[in-house]
């Protein structure tokens with residue numbers, strides 16, 4: 385069954401813009417990105433939108449739909465009442481390039497600030513051994529498609545541009561947590577203190593565990609419960625009990641790298 389929907393789509397660029405009104409056909413089974421493409425094919429051929437896979441895997445089509453950060457390709461039109469106006473705006477936490485396309489380079493800068501995985505010295509790829517529970521724990525974080533919806537949602541930067549310098553955001557604090565939990569990461573031996581960096585360089589203390597990031601993650605990663613809170617606990621253990629840190633290093637060395 386087809387119907388005519390009323391869409392409001394933000395049009396403009398870095399200099400400013402406004403919501404444009406559109407009447408557009410919606411067909412059964414379509415998602416918001418289908419409707420945006422129909423607008424491009426009909427009344428708004430110069431509408432800028434970023435997308436690639438239309439399968440919820442590339443993380444390109446992030447936007448705000450009726451004020452909620454979502455992937456356009458994974459938002460079914462059937463969740464809206466046909467009489468409801470659907471409003472599509474660019475992610476608010478990042479500068480607009482044009483229309484629905486934002487400049488997400490803040491995220492790439494933050495990614496570069498996280499020290500890379502340091503392989504265990506003396507072992508070659510193929511010789512690494514990990515317990516299954518350690519594999520399972522970090523596997524959840526590896527599902528991230530880098531859509532940056534969590535970064536867009538987090539109130540620490542959403543309305544506070546001034547915090548961007550000091551705060552990596554949930555996606556990259558999760559990356560720090562992943563590496564800090566990784567049993568084979570030898571960053572400490574290479575002079576990188578991930579726990580100290582989490583606080584001093586990546587702004588872990590700004591996060592007050594509101595869980596808004598978790599609520600919008602299209603991969604259903606439990607960012608707050610499984611990454612941010614455990615990272616805070618690991619940092620606090622270190623801060624309040626240096627013997628815990630020393631003990632963990634000795635245990636790790638004593639256990640070698642085997643399973």
Ligand code: SF4
Nearest residue numbers: 538591593594595597
């Ligand atoms: S839990 Fe932390 S990182 Fe996530 S939205 Fe809240 S303050 Fe931001």
Ligand code: SF4
Nearest residue numbers: 528529531532534601
């Ligand atoms: S953690 Fe989830 S919301 Fe954040 S960038 Fe990755 S997939 Fe997107």
Ligand code: FES
Nearest residue numbers: 437438443445457
């Ligand atoms: S187009 Fe790839 S996630 Fe939507």
